[in-house]
Amino acid sequence: MFSKTCKYGLRAVLYLASQAQEDHKLGVKQVAAALEVPQPFLAKLLQQLARVQIISSAKGPNGGFYLSDKNLVANLRQVVECLDGPDVFSSCILGLPSCSSANPCPLHQQAVAYRNSLLDVMERQTIREVAQRIGAPEYAQSPLSLLIKKDNQP
Amino acid sequence: MFSKTCKYGLRAVLYLASQAQEDHKLGVKQVAAALEVPQPFLAKLLQQLARVQIISSAKGPNGGFYLSDKNLVANLRQVVECLDGPDVFSSCILGLPSCSSANPCPLHQQAVAYRNSLLDVMERQTIREVAQRIGAPEYAQSPLSLLIKKDNQP
């Protein structure tokens, strides 16, 4: 589905959204440890996201990454498009470059429904909304929460 | 989404379903030329599909690949699972190994809807049904048809 880069990125963004603030930034090291993701790889990817201002960053002591209020009301589609390229949500399921609604492949019609579902997942809710669920009771045992707990309760 | 291998495989299967029969098998060379796909790469992939009997093949003169009646009533999900592995339709959208309905990631609930749409595309219709659409009027200009025409009208 998505590349590893993209999955790491989504997890990191959600982690930052739920754990960091402007006055409590998190370094790559901490995020990488919490999510069990290769640290230098994560660093590069967070820099990509920071460059286009999907997340925020600051250098120096007490520096690190976080999401500003503006960042929090954006959605996950942008994260995906930044890391996996802009075509993930529009390219033909059979990989045909000339496929379009005017010139459909035999799966085109049905693929539209699937694509809308995916867009729905990534676009309908803000990053803040998704991140808030991490702490909710029904998610208490969820993988992301577990990672967070591992980090907070040594 | 799917790997290139898988896209090539889906296109080849649909092409074979619409163009080949038991008494008119098609060689790798012909399929590769029609679909504009690297020939030796396609060969390996068709062999994978033939090994698990998703498609049929015969060696020797007048040999080649085709779909038997039994092959034609199967669906495209099997093609995908053969070429991209069995987890494409079930793995977590964030790549979390421990994610499940009992232990959901914050996107799990919504991801179920998207996954069902995808399964619907790949599973609800038989290969024959999908392949038949290639020749239908509303698909006359579709990419796969164009490729077929290119091959049949030199």
Add this chain to the structure above:
DNA sequence: AGAATAAAAGACTTTTTTATCTTTTTTTTA
């Protein structure tokens, strides 16, 4: 039986993705 045809199988190469390492720049604070 022998020649030709085409898939099957396996080894190999290239490209892309994933991952790592090193140096530089910026910022903070003592």
Add this chain to the structure above:
DNA sequence: TAAAAAAAAGATAAAAAAGTCTTTTATTCT
């Protein structure tokens, strides 16, 4: 103002995916 902290940037390495080439095996037809 110097030291430390952390992101930014860039070069390098390993692994996986994509693509190619060569040899073997099975089948058909003359």
